[in-house]
Amino acid sequence: MPKLLLVVACALIDTDGRILIAQRPEGKALAGLWEFPGGKVEPGERPEDSLTRELAEELAITVKKECLAPLTFASYAYDDFHLLMPLYVCRRWQGIVQGREGQALKWVRPKALREYPMPPADEPLIPHLIDLL
Numbered sequence: 001m002p003k004l005l006l007v008v009a010c011a012l013i014d015t016d017g018r019i020l021i022a023q024r025p026e027g028k029a030l031a032g033l034w035e036f037p038g039g040k041v042e043p044g045e046r047p048e049d050s051l052t053r054e055l056a057e058e059l060a061i062t063v064k065k066e067c068l069a070p071l072t073f074a075s076y077a078y079d080d081f082h083l084l085m086p087l088y089v090c091r092r093w094q095g096i097v098q099g100r101e102g103q104a105l106k107w108v109r110p111k112a113l114r115e116y117p118m119p120p121a122d123e124p125l126i127p128h129l130i131d132l133l
């Protein structure tokens, strides 16, 4: 039975209804693919705390837990682990989004998400975002 990996991710949505995606840097698994900001839930951490921590580290923004709304989740069997990834949406944050880890960022309309190669786990999430926006 493969290891279950819990990753939390967030679709940040701007006032024009565009969604933020970030490109995974060279050297990481799935490098070059576009993903929703987020990361692994560390032992002893609440998922919402992991997400606000990752958003601060990766994007230099502050997000209040009340501003994170659960939307859907991904469940995907990678070769070496099974990914379980809740996807939150967030429309309010403090600060200006900037890529702190050298990653490219793009604000994209939901219907244009398919133009950006994403990890296979993410593809089933796109219709949920199209329905929402």
Ligand SMILES: Nc1nc2c([nH]c(=O)n2[C@H]2C[C@H](O)[C@@H](COP(=O)(O)OP(=O)(O)OP(=O)(O)O)O2)c(=O)[nH]1
Residues within 6 Å of the ligand: 007, 008, 009, 028, 029, 030, 034, 035, 036, 037, 038, 039, 040, 041, 083, 085, 119, 120, 121, 122
């Ligand atoms: N953040 C994020 N990870 C995703 C998405 N889709 C997807 O399959 N993943 C996978 C890729 C990785 O195997 C895992 C996230 O791990 P990561 O390496 O980015 O997380 P992290 O920032 O905690 O990583 P690190 O400290 O170990 O470098 O989830 C997504 O949309 N966003």
